[in-house]
Structures are given as C-alpha cells and as structure tokens.
Amino acid sequence: MTSHLQSPIKIGPYQLPNRIIMAPLTRMRAPENTPTDLMATYYEQRASAGLIISEASSISTQGVGYPATPYIFNAAHVAGWKKITAAVHAKNGHIFLQLWHVGRVSHPDFHNGELPVAPSAIAPKGKAFTAKGLQDFVTPRALELDEIPGIVADYKNAARQALEAGFDGVEIHGANGYLLDQFLRDGSNTRTDAYGGSYENRARFLLEVTAAVIDVWGAERVGIRLSPSGTFNDMADSNPEAFFVYLAEQLSPLNLAYLHVVDALEGDIRHGAKVISLAALRKAYEGTLIVCGGYDQARAEQVLEQGQADAVAFGQLYIANPDLVERFKLNAPLNKPHAATFYGGDAKGYTDYPSLT
Numbered sequence: 001m002t003s004h005l006q007s008p009i010k011i012g013p014y015q016l017p018n019r020i021i022m023a024p025l026t027r028m029r030a031p032e033n034t035p036t037d038l039m040a041t042y043y044e045q046r047a048s049a050g051l052i053i054s055e056a057s058s059i060s061t062q063g064v065g066y067p068a069t070p071y072i073f074n075a076a077h078v079a080g081w082k083k084i085t086a087a088v089h090a091k092n093g094h095i096f097l098q099l100w101h102v103g104r105v106s107h108p109d110f111h112n113g114e115l116p117v118a119p120s121a122i123a124p125k126g127k128a129f130t131a132k133g134l135q136d137f138v139t140p141r142a143l144e145l146d147e148i149p150g151i152v153a154d155y156k157n158a159a160r161q162a163l164e165a166g167f168d169g170v171e172i173h174g175a176n177g178y179l180l181d182q183f184l185r186d187g188s189n190t191r192t193d194a195y196g197g198s199y200e201n202r203a204r205f206l207l208e209v210t211a212a213v214i215d216v217w218g219a220e221r222v223g224i225r226l227s228p229s230g231t232f233n234d235m236a237d238s239n240p241e242a243f244f245v246y247l248a249e250q251l252s253p254l255n256l257a258y259l260h261v262v263d264a265l266e267g268d269i270r271h272g273a274k275v276i277s278l279a280a281l282r283k284a285y286e287g288t289l290i291v292c293g294g295y296d297q298a299r300a301e302q303v304l305e306q307g308q309a310d311a312v313a314f315g316q317l318y319i320a321n322p323d324l325v326e327r328f329k330l331n332a333p334l335n336k337p338h339a340a341t342f343y344g345g346d347a348k349g350y351t352d353y354p355s356l357t
C-alpha cells in the first residue's frame with residue numbers, strides 16, 4: 001500500500017519529502033529565554049520531518065507566560081535561533097517558527113507585578129505555570145484600543161527577527177486559548193469597539209497580525225494555527241462552527257503556506273467542546289490544510305486518504321521519536337513519551353530518546 005504520509009508535498013515555496021509535520025512543542029529548556037545548543041541538538045535530531053514547527057516563541061515580554069521559554073524579539077534571540085536553523089538545514093530539514101503572545105494566561109510574576117493583558121477583563125479558570133509553581137490565573141487588564149497597533153508591531157518585529165534567524169517561515173499561534181484565540185471567541189472577548197462583537201470585529205486582530213507578518217515574509221511562507229474545537233485555557237464560544245468557517249473563508253484568499261487545525265482532543269470533548277468537523281473547514285479553506293491532535297500513523301493515513309487534510313502534525317509522538325518518519329516507513333515500534341519530562345529540565349526526556357540507527 002502506498003503511504004500518503006511518505007509522499008512529497010509542496011508547502012509554500014518548499015518541496016518537502018513527506019507529509020509528517022513536527023507539531024509545535026513547548027519544552028521549557030531555555031533558562032535565559034535564548035535558544036541553547038541543547039535545543040539545536042533536539043531539533044536537528046528531528047530534521048527528517050517534512051516540516052518542523054518550532055515551540056511557541058514570545059514576541060515581546062508582555063506576551064510571556066511560562067518560564068524558560070524562548071523569545072524572538074532581539075539580537076541575542078536571533079543568534080540563538082540561528083544555531084537551530086543552521087543545524088536543521090544542514091540535515092536538509094525545514095523549520096518554521098511559531099509566534100506567541102499568551103495574553104491573559106500569564107501571571108503578574110512575569111510582569112513585575114503588573115496584570116497580564118487580554119481583550120476583556122475576564123479571568124480564565126485554571127492556573128498559570130510560573131517559576132514558583134502553579135498559581136491561580138488573575139483577572140487580566142483589557143487592552144486599550146490604542147495599544148493594539150503596538151502589539152501588531154511586536155508581531156511584525158518578531159517576524160523580522162525570525163527572518164534574520166534563518167527560518168523558512170513562521171506560524172502565527174492563533175490556537176489554544178492564547179491572545180489571538182482570546183480575541184476570536186466571544187467567551188473571552190466582550191469588547192464593544194472594532195475588535196469585539198461581530199465576526200468581522202473578532203477576526204480583525206488576527207487578520208491585522210497576519211497582514212503585518214505577511215509584509216515581512218510574503219504570504220506563502222506564513223502559516224496560521226487555529227483550534228476551533230479547543231477548550232484549553234478556558235476557551236468558549238457561542239457558535240464556534242459558524243465563526244471558524246467564517247474565519248477560514250477570510251484566510252482562504254490570502255494564499256498562506258497553510259492553515260494548521262488542532263482537532264478536538266479528548267480533553268476538549270470532556271470539557272463540552274462543540275466539535276467542529278474538518279469537512280466544514282476543508283470546504284471553507286482552499287489552501288493546504290495541516291491537522292493535528294491525537295493522530296497515530298493509521299489515523300493519519302486515513303485522514304489523508306479521505307482527502308480531509310494535506311499533511312498531519314504529530315506532537316507527543318515527536319517528543320519520543322526523533323526518527324518518526326523512518327519508524328513509520330518501517331512500521332517499527334515507537335518509543336513512549338514520558339510526561340514528567342515534557343516541560344523543563346535537561347537532556348533527559350529531551351534529546352535522549354533513541355533513534356533506530
């Protein structure tokens with residue numbers, strides 16, 4: 001049987017050898033917030049992926065919400081990331097950087113005691129991941145209208161730094177309950193100005209950020225990640241299917257590198273997610289569609305076979321299997337990921353998962 005996963009695909013200007021994508025994975029191993037040599041080893045080990053999407057990287061200090069995560073807004077960050085892009089390119093791999101602002105799911109500890117920012121002053125349920133351990137989320141401060149252009153400019157600056165650092169493209173993190181997603185949903189966005197209310201207004205910030213990033217990179221090297229069914233970080237929406245179909249229709253004519261959709265995960269379904277069908281998004285969005293979320297090899301082959309997506313991203317399987325492409329090819333057994341070493345620490349549970357050869 002021919003493998004769809006192992007067949008080549010063109011994404012943006014790049015001819016990629018397979019459709020096996022490494023999902024963005026925060027690993028919290030940048031103690032000074034600058035990418036390290038250990039991180040270069042980790043990404044290099046995974047360079048046979050058709051495309052690597054980097055861990056989420058903060059576009060500004062305001063956008064930070066987890067310790068030991070990498071940043072992408074100054075020359076030192078660029079120097080650190082350059083080692084990673086060089087290591088991946090030396091192995092003929094491709095890597096996009098994920099641009100991140102966490103918005104309300106931060107904590108005053110990251111901001112000299114100041115409140116995190118959000119579309120509206122609505123506290124999410126849950127806990128922030130701080131240097132002192134888990135702490136309750138606080139009620140964020142609603143962004144003033146005149147602050148929004150500054151955040152769009154931060155995205156643009158970060159996009160420029162990513163270009164300088166030698167990435168092949170960037171992915172705008174519009175998923176998983178972070179700032180852009182907070183603007184998209186009426187559960188977290190109750191603004192009454194041009195950034196809240198109607199679908200057009202809720203999509204405005206994401207589309208402005210996208211335009212700014214396209215200015216730097218050109219559309220064909222910009223991807224966007226969305227999680228229409230997601231409930232992570234207390235996301236809720238009155239009618240997510242209608243809204244995300246609308247948004248996919250707005251994104252479709254931009255000719256982006258891809259749209260990356262996080263499917264409903266078990267946790268989302270347990271938390272009452274309204275599950276958005278891939279078919280609805282596929283219909284609304286004409287370009288390349290990457291899907292992610294609980295896929296194994298068989299389900300991934302199936303979703304490609306059925307034409308519901310063009311490529312599949314793997315998260316936990318990539319944590320544990322640097323040579324996932326080769327293992328799939330051989331139908332070889334997979335290493336099991338160890339959750340205790342997902343976030344923070346050193347080489348253990350990071351660069352020590354074995355390859356077959």
Ligand SMILES: Cc1cc2nc3c(=O)[nH]c(=O)nc-3n(C[C@H](O)[C@H](O)[C@H](O)COP(=O)(O)O)c2cc1C
Pocket residue numbers: 023024025026027054055056098173175176225262292293294295313314315316317342343
């Ligand atoms: C340790 C860990 C870190 C993650 N970090 C990110 C991230 O930085 N950006 C993001 O968009 N998603 C992140 N995710 C979500 C994954 O990209 C992916 O959507 C999720 O793991 C589901 O796919 P899977 O079932 O193949 O693991 C993370 C997931 C895990 C387990």
